[in-house]
Amino acid sequence: MKFFLDTADLADIRWAARAGLIDGVTTNPTLMSRDAGDVDPNDVLKEICSLVDGPVSAEVVAVDAAGMYDEGRELAKLAENIVVKVPLIEDGLVAARRLAANGIKVNVTLAFSSVQCLVAAKAGATYVSPFLGRLDDIGHDAMEIIRETRIMFDNYSLETKILAASIRHPRHVADAALLGADAATMPPDVLRKLLLHPLTDRGLDQFLNDWSKLVAKSKVNA
Numbered sequence: 001m002k003f004f005l006d007t008a009d010l011a012d013i014r015w016a017a018r019a020g021l022i023d024g025v026t027t028n029p030t031l032m033s034r035d036a037g038d039v040d041p042n043d044v045l046k047e048i049c050s051l052v053d054g055p056v057s058a059e060v061v062a063v064d065a066a067g068m069y070d071e072g073r074e075l076a077k078l079a080e081n082i083v084v085k086v087p088l089i090e091d092g093l094v095a096a097r098r099l100a101a102n103g104i105k106v107n108v109t110l111a112f113s114s115v116q117c118l119v120a121a122k123a124g125a126t127y128v129s130p131f132l133g134r135l136d137d138i139g140h141d142a143m144e145i146i147r148e149t150r151i152m153f154d155n156y157s158l159e160t161k162i163l164a165a166s167i168r169h170p171r172h173v174a175d176a177a178l179l180g181a182d183a184a185t186m187p188p189d190v191l192r193k194l195l196l197h198p199l200t201d202r203g204l205d206q207f208l209n210d211w212s213k214l215v216a217k218s219k220v221n222a
Contacts, residue, residue: 001182002024003191004022004163005026005187005188006186007025008035010051013025016191017051021191024054025048026163045082052081053081054081055127056081057082057084059086060084063089065092068086072084072099076104084099084107086106087110088108088111093123096124097124100123101124107127109131109165111145114148114149114152117152118149120160121158128161128162132146132168132172143175146162147179162182162183163182163185164183164185165185167187168190173190173194
């Protein structure tokens, strides 16, 4: 499974990229509004693309097919690793099909059912992003969408990648990986939590403690 960082915060992206923890980045208008500050969003996207080798999802803000297509083409010009992100609405799928036909990679976002994911794949999406946390919020079994979509894509040899999104905690990542999601995009705090376990900390403390005792004992016996 590939890990993407869901943020537009350059400091977090630099940290994760230098540590070799991520394969790409996803952004959206909310993240750009929160993290870009007064900087031109296109400049922020260019900087993100320079920090990671993998795909960087940049979302359109138009809601009509022609507007999404035109905006998507302009976004794709910013860098070779830009993936144009469009919403899973009728006009978004029209735009996705046109962009894909022109060789532009597309991430169809805001998917909440397996059949939506199937339709996105038929429209030529490179990635489809089912939103797990938001499904959990309304009492649905979020992982069911991953399970059903994986079966559908495998049944028909569809190349669209399942990008698990709206990740709230490490269990989401583990469950999505077990069910065959191709990638997961998560906020920086969740990525950090993947590295943590209290038993790891306890074990390391014990190793260091025991080593210190050994060194002290050897000095006494020297």
